[in-house]
Amino acid sequence: MTPDRRSFLRGGLVAGTGTALGGLLGGGSALASPGLVRRDRPRLTHGVQSGDVTAHDAVIWARSDRPARMLVDVSRRPDLRDARRIPGPVLTPETDLTGKTFLRGLPSGEELHYRVVLADTDRHSVRSEPVTGRLRTAPRVRADVRFVWSGDLAGQGWGINTELGGYRIFKAMAARDPHFFLCSGDLVYADGPLSETVALPDGRTWRNLVTPEKTKVAETLAEYRGQFRYNLHDANLRAFNARVPMIYQWDDHEVTNNWYPGEILDLPAYTEKRVDVLAARARRAMFEYTPTAVRAPKGGRLYRRLSYGPLLDVFVLDMRTYKDANGPNDSPTQRKGVLGAEQLAWLKSELRRSKATWKVMAADLPIGLIVPDGSAQEGIAQGDDGAPLGREREIADLLSFAKRNRVRNMVWLTADVHYTAAHYYDPSKAAFKDFDPFWEFVSGPLNAGAFGPNTLDNTLGGVPKFVQAPPRANTSPAEGFQHFGEVDIEADTGDLTVYLRDIDGTVLYQQTLTPLR
Template sequence: MTSTLSRRRFLKSTAVGGMAVTASLAIPGLSRASSRPIITHGLQSGDVDTQSAMIWARTDRPSRMLVEVDTTDSFANPRRLAAIDALPESDFAVKRLLEGLPSDQEIFYRVAFQDLNDVKAVSVPMVGRLRTAPASRRDIRFAWSGDTAGQGWGIDEARGGMKIYATMLKHRPDFFLHSGDTVYSDGPLKESVELADGTTWKNIVTPEKSKVAETLNEYRGQWKYNLLDANLRAMNAEVPTFFQWDDHEVVNNWSASKDLTADDRYTEKNVALLAARAGRAFHEMTPIRYQPAEPGRVYRKIAYGPLLDVFFLDLRSYRGPNGASMETEMSDASRVLGAEQLAWLKRELATSRATWKVIACDMPIGVIVWDDWKAQAGAEAVANGDDGAPKGRELEFADLLRFIRAADIDNIVWLTADVHYTAAHHYSPDRAQIQDFKPFWEFVSGPLHAGTFGPNALDKTFGPDVKYVKAPDESQGANLPPSMGLQFFGLVDIDGASEQMTVRLMDVADQELYSVTLDPVRKG
């Protein structure tokens, strides 16, 4: 794994080396004025492949983003990129694609902002690091999980903040896959919460996190809140994050059937409008790639060298209304992927030449997630809970699984989050209601920093078998705080020589809870 950016070199290339840095950035000397732009929420990178990567930063005023790129943290021979503007229309957040990068190489990028109203006023620069994907076989390590700052559990600095991000950073992953519920726009925070052990959880609370998000600025504020955490910012500076979304980026369980009429927290009852505002904030505040054909699109493929392709799904944007999901024939109402995304996934899987095809799915396949938990009714995820032949949303997944078998595609692994516990599931036609699909693994992880729940029941339609599960026991109850230690992430290692994939389920204390090594199927 790559080594961390040394503190001495980092300081030399940022605040300590201020005058030298500004000279190398080819901008005027720093203003003596007391006020100059600042980088407000650290740096982020994401969607890295063999030749490019997206980077992100935010400032506090109209400014030009100045970027240098080098293969060493000394920036002895930097490539200076054309400046781009950070303007109020995007809340002064800006991202840009770094192109023409060498493969399998540590890349250092240095960012500063120049005030558009005073060219001599320049921010203290910051440095970030990433590693491009390999063009040839090498060891790969990445982490995944979901669910950040949910169920009332925000940043308690006295308890170390969002400690799981520091734990993941210790493993030096090539990238982190955030599987959704990246923010909780429907989860206002209280300043303090009394815990069962007699202690008090004390949240940092911002105006945007004191109520449900409705306006664009309030949705942006959900992201800015999470970035107040020092652990998260430290990981962002060194580990690219590949983002997908689920429901809490907008409002719990949102679909065309979501009705906010009786929810007094919301003055804006139009869920489609809330989703549009949330989607804009999601794309402004993360280093996700821009899709020209569909600017708000989340589903995409990241080719990470010859051993790995990652397929990011979006089970939220194209679904029919939540409901019983018992249709026996495919219809718009029964879809959760949508026809276009499903056709894309089939096409991309069939043409993939990577050894491993990881499908990052924001919700699990066989885990029952009710739209109405009190009534135990309505499908919020894929499974409908009847254990029978595929119906409703299960129809699309049955179609996909049949296609994978017919096209003879091997080495597919599903990674997911959403349900706030960790588990390993193996699906097999020998146990299923349909037999025309290949066995596969699904691994569940999370929460990162949110309430812990579960475990949920499994629908038997596709023959899932629980190989491992870690969740609260009945005596502990639900919505356990992060201080209870039931916060989870997963680690995936692909061996460059053997091509074996090892999946480990981990907790916030860095304990390995479960591990399995998968051998690739080789043809010919």
Template structure:
């Protein structure tokens, strides 16, 4: 599908208003051209977790600084609201974020930062700007995207950069869900990779922190700073909020709190708990995710996006039991993925939700079988265990949740995920399932944003998934095609403000529409 020129012009005009790249898309953003005699913003700006009356904004500088922040409802910053200043220090790697609240609903918000050197308070940076739109308090059309998996398998910033972000930006979504594997802390990026056809992939940008696996806090922070060296990423972040969750590669592949690293010679740090703690700190420092007062560092949360949409971000990584193939017949701490507190929260918040659509942003697919040991079938990484039978082990927690949703008559739930590095549409039908105590639902899979592309995983029949569409690389888990092969994917969701219908499209990075479906809202009693 060819982009409409009106959409392109609208996007380029918007980017220009916040100081991003020129219309040709070739110029470096202005914030990378500051003088070394005064503070410089190193990584663009970000916004996230935007709702009806608030949003979080973020920036990072090159030295200890005082950040002055203001926002306005116009790009000329007329009648700007000036906030209290914020000092950023090495303790947060010179990054800072601010909650803007008390904002008007359904309103474009323009914000800017100026940094003053704490050693010379009169030495000030050029301003850096961004924008977002608050969620509506009434019914209007909503557009958002989701995907996952950025800078994995050694595929870093080449001459084209992380171009999928630029393609997404042309659609002018209200926000993006990053479904996890936001970084690849365990995947070093080399200067070049020899391709199977004899060609060479050259990573134009490589940093010291990305040449090795992350173990120290500084190295985990460096994973994030690497992604933010890409112009497509920073230009996108300036005009579109990103709602983040994590999966495994923010720490290391397929990790759980019981991961044993004693035999892994790559790691001098053998405590996965220490690695996860450092990874979590870097995740919260380097993203515009909100802090949850009752549990600082928590990732699962709800973002209410007006009367048509609530998004429930879940975390299947932090509270799980070990990745074994134990087929328990009752829920135990060893068989959990959500954890008891999180699943109780999710049930409670789903019941409370009055939004038409309830999107569960999940870092793992429900019905795909993902083995911890790449097919040897001795340890389950995901939900399904591959036996196509009644729920056992980790499937029990999901069976309990799905039964609860049915019994509480909670309609219009859609699951969105990434993780497996291809795109697919799955429809879960209780009439075709071994476990049948649930309402039918859709699960849509899309990714990667900029990583290797793999072949399809097997489906488990416990919850009755049916593949309605799939596009994946040939060769299964061994394929690992580079981004230049074109099989980078994202999902595009439109909710019609009048009909409340949800349209889901699966897209590739060249903006080809691969598949779509329209879902009518169901009324339950």
């Protein structure tokens, strides 16, 4: 049964354990008082976040300064006067005092307000100051949808510069009032130490906020956790997190640059050379600090499909966990690449099942740009412009499958390369032709060095329709060239419009796509 307004207000909302909220409150009573105010009460340290919001589910994240019980109040009203309370987990040092409360049974297509309060584990009436947030659940009927996407935060030595407004791109994204933010990876730069000052080409000085964990590459679990805490020092990001749910995927810099399973590092900055060890620590920190609905740091897969009503399904891909080793990428017989057999089979099945008008492919790597890793290849394309080789074979197989099974209206979104672009993949111009035409849009970085442009491989017939890249490598955020993308889907027509925007939200390029029936 679909929860409606009446069932929600009766106490139909349930916690992640599946316990009915009304029973927890003794028959659905009104929200209890916040509790006794004490000077030694717990404190929320890094704001609140929500994530993986669907029609009836959501995840709420918080962190405490000490062991405490997480409590979440949810309401349709901004003042939360009729809120329902959902008991969350006890936040302990085992998870670096972070925790997630899983909400179930939410009403679809509604703006909801929430408040997080911490209760002392020994003196339950001693409560923290509350921190509030907002989210919007996915619709069950055709409705307008807007979301933003980008990636790459605090990379190449460019961290939080409060003199220049911090991560001010999040203000521009918040001004678009999106339903959610698709983070395309590199939410942290665990391999990117910061210095307090950096000389800029125009004679100015860039001044970074620096924490102990950002003075070296991350290797320990504590250091990986510190990468995520660092970004949450920024007021713009915390305000954005409280207003806009996130869909998160990871890429390489959450661990180390261009990593792949089984890699052994040959870098003097690292004392731990085994990437698999580093990746396990980074993965745990990532699960602790992002509002993903995936619960298990070890076995829980990151690839997933999130439905956002009849007009949109988001397919969140994981192009890191199953990636093959970086090399020439030119095998004529290779079957695996960046997805792996299990994820590729899942993706094909989910694409066939999807009834949504638009299938957004959230990729942490572009599929047609050549991305070298020294003399090896980091990306999917490798630049010979001929028949699919290496990792290209996996993507070619997926695209051919989509054509055979009439999977229409796939749009690929990515970041990774630190500039913004629009690519149209045209089989009539491609070396490999067994696919339907489609678009790929690139946008980034959020706050990192700007680079590019990269070269488009012609295997899939990629045509650059728009490119904005900086004048030189590692251009600082002080010079602009920071970007995000926006997707608007119109309920009546089903048209999808992509806007590529700069650091202030100015539109640089837009493209409207009409769905194929």
